[in-house]
Amino acid sequence: MLNFELYNPTNYIFGKNQVEKLATLIPFNAKVLLAYGGGSIFKNGIHAQVTEHLKGHEVIEFSGIEPNPRFETLMKAVEIIRKEKITFILAVGGGSVIDGVKFISGAVNYEGNTVDILRNRILFKDVSKVIPFGTVLTLPATGSEMNSGAVITIDATHEKLTLGGSALFPQFSICDPTVIQSLPKRQIQNGVVDAFTHVLEQYLTYPQDALLQDRISEGILQTLVEIGPKVVENPTDYKLASNFMWCATMALNGLIQKGVASDWATHMIGHELTALYEIDHARTLAIIGPNLYRVMFETKKEKLAQFGERVFNLTGDSTEDIAEKAIEKLVSFLEEMGMETKLSQATTNYDNTASFIVNRFEERGWKAMGEKQNITLDKVKEIVELSY
Amino acid sequence: MLNFELYNPTNYIFGKNQVEKLATLIPFNAKVLLAYGGGSIFKNGIHAQVTEHLKGHEVIEFSGIEPNPRFETLMKAVEIIRKEKITFILAVGGGSVIDGVKFISGAVNYEGNTVDILRNRILFKDVSKVIPFGTVLTLPATGSEMNSGAVITIDATHEKLTLGGSALFPQFSICDPTVIQSLPKRQIQNGVVDAFTHVLEQYLTYPQDALLQDRISEGILQTLVEIGPKVVENPTDYKLASNFMWCATMALNGLIQKGVASDWATHMIGHELTALYEIDHARTLAIIGPNLYRVMFETKKEKLAQFGERVFNLTGDSTEDIAEKAIEKLVSFLEEMGMETKLSQATTNYDNTASFIVNRFEERGWKAMGEKQNITLDKVKEIVELSY
Numbered sequence: 067m068l069n070f071e072l073y074n075p076t077n078y079i080f081g082k083n084q085v086e087k088l089a090t091l092i093p094f095n096a097k098v099l100l101a102y103g104g105g106s107i108f109k110n111g112i113h114a115q116v117t118e119h120l121k122g123h124e125v126i127e128f129s130g131i132e133p134n135p136r137f138e139t140l141m142k143a144v145e146i147i148r149k150e151k152i153t154f155i156l157a158v159g160g161g162s163v164i165d166g167v168k169f170i171s172g173a174v175n176y177e178g179n180t181v182d183i184l185r186n187r188i189l190f191k192d193v194s195k196v197i198p199f200g201t202v203l204t205l206p207a208t209g210s211e212m213n214s215g216a217v218i219t220i221d222a223t224h225e226k227l228t229l230g231g232s233a234l235f236p237q238f239s240i241c242d243p244t245v246i247q248s249l250p251k252r253q254i255q256n257g258v259v260d261a262f263t264h265v266l267e268q269y270l271t272y273p274q275d276a277l278l279q280d281r282i283s284e285g286i287l288q289t290l291v292e293i294g295p296k297v298v299e300n301p302t303d304y305k306l307a308s309n310f311m312w313c314a315t316m317a318l319n320g321l322i323q324k325g326v327a328s329d330w331a332t333h334m335i336g337h338e339l340t341a342l343y344e345i346d347h348a349r350t351l352a353i354i355g356p357n358l359y360r361v362m363f364e365t366k367k368e369k370l371a372q373f374g375e376r377v378f379n380l381t382g383d384s385t386e387d388i389a390e391k392a393i394e395k396l397v398s399f400l401e402e403m404g405m406e407t408k409l410s411q412a413t414t415n416y417d418n419t420a421s422f423i424v425n426r427f428e429e430r431g432w433k434a435m436g437e438k439q440n441i442t443l444d445k446v447k448e449i450v451e452l453s454y
Numbered sequence: 455m456l457n458f459e460l461y462n463p464t465n466y467i468f469g470k471n472q473v474e475k476l477a478t479l480i481p482f483n484a485k486v487l488l489a490y491g492g493g494s495i496f497k498n499g500i501h502a503q504v505t506e507h508l509k510g511h512e513v514i515e516f517s518g519i520e521p522n523p524r525f526e527t528l529m530k531a532v533e534i535i536r537k538e539k540i541t542f543i544l545a546v547g548g549g550s551v552i553d554g555v556k557f558i559s560g561a562v563n564y565e566g567n568t569v570d571i572l573r574n575r576i577l578f579k580d581v582s583k584v585i586p587f588g589t590v591l592t593l594p595a596t597g598s599e600m601n602s603g604a605v606i607t608i609d610a611t612h613e614k615l616t617l618g619g620s621a622l623f624p625q626f627s628i629c630d631p632t633v634i635q636s637l638p639k640r641q642i643q644n645g646v647v648d649a650f651t652h653v654l655e656q657y658l659t660y661p662q663d664a665l666l667q668d669r670i671s672e673g674i675l676q677t678l679v680e681i682g683p684k685v686v687e688n689p690t691d692y693k694l695a696s697n698f699m700w701c702a703t704m705a706l707n708g709l710i711q712k713g714v715a716s717d718w719a720t721h722m723i724g725h726e727l728t729a730l731y732e733i734d735h736a737r738t739l740a741i742i743g744p745n746l747y748r749v750m751f752e753t754k755k756e757k758l759a760q761f762g763e764r765v766f767n768l769t770g771d772s773t774e775d776i777a778e779k780a781i782e783k784l785v786s787f788l789e790e791m792g793m794e795t796k797l798s799q800a801t802t803n804y805d806n807t808a809s810f811i812v813n814r815f816e817e818r819g820w821k822a823m824g825e826k827q828n829i830t831l832d833k834v835k836e837i838v839e840l841s842y
Contacts, residue, residue, distance in 0.1 A: 067696040069469025074462070080713065081457025275693040277680065278700050281673025289665045305663040308455040312666050312713070321709075325468065325700070 067276045067325040074320055076212045077238040080312065082304075084240045085112075088119035088156075091200055091238045096154035097124045099147055101167050103131050103159045107204060110248040116158055116202055126150055131159065134340055134347070135166035136221045141180060144173045147197060155199035157236075160253075161208025161260075164201050165216035168234045171197045183229050184218055190231035200238040204245045206311040207257035207348070209264060209318025211239035219341060225426075226337035241315065243307035251298055254310075255404040256348035258294040261314040262287065262399075263351040268328040270359065270369050271437040276326045280372070283322045286313050287377045295402050327437040332358050334435055335446060338423045343413040352405035353412065356397050357452040361445055363389065365438060409453050420450035455664045455713040462708055464600045465626040468700065470692075472628045473500075476507035476544075479588060479626045484542035485512045487535055489555050491519045491547045498636040500592055504546055514538055519547065522728055522735070523554035524609045529568060532561045535585060543587035545624075548641075549596025549648075552589050553604035556622045559585045571617050572606055578619035588626040592633045594699040595645035595736070597652060597706025599627035607729060613814075614725035629703065631695035639686055642698075643792040644736035646682040649702040650675065650787075651739040656716040658747065658757050659825040664714045668760070671710045674701050675765045683790050715825040720746050722823055723834060726811045731801040740793035741800065744785050745840040749833055751777065753826060797841050808838035 079087060092098060098120060107113040117125070128143045146152070147170065157167035172190040173180045174197050182188065190196055203211045210216065215230035246254060269283035290313050297306040316322075335358070336350030345353075359366055367389040374380035374392030382388035397407055409416045424443045435441045441449075467475060480486060486508060495501040505513070516531045534540070535558065545555035560578040561568045562585050570576065578584055591599045598604065603618035634642060657671035678701055685694040704710075723746070724738030733741075747754055755777040762768035762780030770776035785795055797804045812831045822830045829837075 067469075067693070067700070069472060072466040072468070073464075076461075078460040080460070081455075084457060275696070277677045277697045278673060278704060281676055282670050285666060285669025285673050288669055292665065305455070308663070308713075309665045312455070316666060325696075 067274065068327065070324040072320065072324050073232060074212065074235065076235045078212050078241065078315065079238060080241045080243075081308075082242060082244060084242050085115050085119060085202060088116065088202070088240065089122070091240075092120070092123060092154055092156065094122075097150070097152050098126070099128055099143065099150075099152045099155045100125050101128045101131060101143060101155055101157050101159075101163060101170070103129070103133070103163050106248075107158055110204070110245065112158060112202065112204060112245065116156070120156070126152065131163045131166040133162045134217075134219045134226065134344075135162045135169070136219050137169070137181065137184065138221050140166050140169050140173070140218065143170045144180065147174050152197065155197055157199060157201040158204065160203070160205030161210040164203070164210040164236070165208070165218065167199050167201070168210070168214070168216035169218050169229060171199050172229065172231070172234060181220065184220060184225075184227040187227070188229060188231070190229070190233040193233045196233045198237050201236045201240070203239055203241045203311075205249060205253060205257060206241070206243075206246065206314035207260040209261070209315055211236060211241060212315050212319035217337065224341040226341050241311055243304060243311040246297070246301045246307040246310065249301065252346075252404070254298050254301060256346050257314060258290055258297070258310065259352055259400060259403050259405055260348040261317040262290050262294070263332060263348070263355055264317040265322065266355060267330050267332060268323045268326065270366055270373060271327060271329055272365060273368050273372075274326045279322050279324065279326055282316075284373075284376045286317050286322070287373070289313050291377060291399060294399075298404070329435075329437045331435040331441045331446075335423060335450060338426060339409070339419070342419065342422070343416075345412045349405055349412060352400040352403075352407050353409050353453050354449065356393055356400070356407060358441070358449045359393050359396070360452060361449045362436065362441060365436075365440060409450075416454060419454075420447045423450055455662065456715065458712040460708065460712050461620060462600065462623065464623045466600050466629065466703065467626060468629045468631075469696075470630060470632055472630050473503050473507060473590060476504065476590070476628065477510070479628075480508070480511065480542055480544065482510075485538065485540050486514070487516055487531065487538075487540045487543045488513050489516045489519060489531060489543055489545050489547075489551060489558070491517070491521070491551050494636075495546055495592060498592070498633065500546060500590065500633065504544070504590055508544070514540065519551045519554040521550045522605075522607045522614065522732075523550045523557070524607050525557070525569065525572065526609045528554050528557050528561070528606065531558045532568065535562050540585065543585055545587060545589040546592065548591070548593030549598040552591070552598040552624070553596070553606065555587050555589070556598070556602070556604035557606050557617060559587050560617065560619070560622060569608065572608060572615035575615070576617060576619070578617070578621040581621045584621045586625050589624045589628070591627055591629045591699075593637060593641060593645060594629070594631075594634065594702035595648040597649070597703055599624060599629060600703050600707035605725065612729040614729050629699055631692060631699040634685070634689045634695040634698065637689065640734075640792070642686045642689060644734050645702060646678055646685070646698065647740055647788060647791050647793055648736040649705040650678050650682070651720060651736070651743055652705040653710065654743060655718050655720060656711045656714065658754055658761060659715060659717055660753060661756050661760075662714045667710050667712065667714055670704075672761075672764045674705050674710070675761070677701050679765060679787060682787075686792070717825045719823040719829045719834075723811060723838060726814060727797070727807070730807065730810070731804075733800045737793055737800060740788040740791075740795050741797050741841050742837060744781055744788070744795060746829070746837045747781050747784070748840060749837045750824065750829060753824075753828060797838075804842060807842070808835045811838055
């Protein structure tokens, strides 16, 4: 097990009607930017609930943070905060809105060209230099409600890039599983697959003597296998909804990553597919993930076999045999979750995707990725071509 | 799943040589009380390491915090802090020292009779009114390094009572698994059983639709079953030591308790055995736990069977059959961990223990305990008598 630090100061507030606590969570004298995406929070009543509990605060609204939030859009909010002297941001939405608010929080007082925050992967560590924020989660998937990372798209160059740092944890996150009831089926499917893949990125590496992290990861995966297909069909079932929401947070709140080297190459490649073709984030992971495991089989076969045995109860003649079955079982699960697992099912004109992505990575100076830094650009090309 | 709040701001710093970070963790202008127990931290070199990294700070030492820390002892430290205007406490030790420091931290500025902190179970919620503290853990067992609770003994009346509150989280905890190397075998055994029982208190209740919490609990239990007996024999094996230490923290840092009703009656009864006979805390749990499960079988049989199936891979003809086997397998595991599982093996003159404990609980106004509040005083009597 590697040395690690576990620090997560987010006050995570989970359950029915917890939005009532909003009034006590935001500093009484705060001037608030209420940030959200499109109109869904008007349809499902969350906008009305939130504004009810914000009474007494001066509130300015900022709408239009899109899925895969754009740097260009977020900079408009940054300007409003600077001009209006906003002191607190409330993000109401899913991972895109929360990620967007993390960028806004850090960018307001950033001295320099704000696009460099993304290009140079700036880490924000000083809480006194960011705008504090809380969240009301409306779509479980990304774990952004309890971590300090974010992914932002630069529209001008079609790039998805990351930022983060310990100053960018939400002060609080209100997570009410009943929000799932009003989500489109496709978003619930995406949420389950996104959370599932987050675990795989941290778990499907190689044996690292981290016995408990493995068990917790397997516990999240087992729970998502048990409830994932059901929650899509029965989003009003509180047992299913609450376990789904809690799994999605636990998949990426930092816990299972402690003490281990993790992969994240599926995300790095997947982000390019979203930037190029606007394929839903989770759906890019379903296309890339299994093929990455096929190409990196020798590196990952022990953990693939452990995944197959413990999560899918597979048996077989050898480590290799169980590992191969595990990849096929994963594909079946992704298909059961409504995913397409080939790029050709999600877009046309994909012929040059592999070389285009490799060029992108080369331009950024990326030479290799993955838990052993052995997913070279040749391997990336192979993985993407296998995904066509 | 019940509504919950998860808030844990402790900066948990895990791994080899992490004590080197001490200098950056304590405020540079702090006047420090260095609190510890007996002489073990001199023998294993930790006192020397800690003082090396405290150079530049004004430090006053306070030694003699005993196992099952005494109110009377701790009040001496409270007086020193008040007199010397100490601004930070560093606890170096196991759960007893850390628990003791939590009491000290809260008691210094407490207005009123400090014994009432224990008698009235005062919750400390205002960080500005307690003395901030950090810890260097020398004995994995209690989880106190990453939670805000403590158990203190009043020597005058032989009572073990609790305190806590969100202001009593350590600011940081440095947890280096190599400290296990110098521990007596008995303390490692106790640590494993203490952590194991902490999980059981939160997990062995009834099905509560908390699928992920169950999986995480089972993951800690599975890991402790796998490594517990081995780490006693091979405390220098870093794989074993690191997984043991991490399990002990995760068993009681609050995570697995979120969203579920938990039991804690084994601890409440066990504390009385320690107060009466000075039996090691973990050993009281090994005596009481299995008998509590026998007496409360109807309430707990579903989770006992799940425990048996998932943790011990047991099979059987019925829920009851597997549940009964699970209790016997638990007893075997406790014996393998060097525990005596009968009161008569740990002390003599125990004849009136059951009625004495019931009287104690009556005096405190306690009528029932457990996750369903159905462990009445009659049941307590039955449990203790079955444990003779």
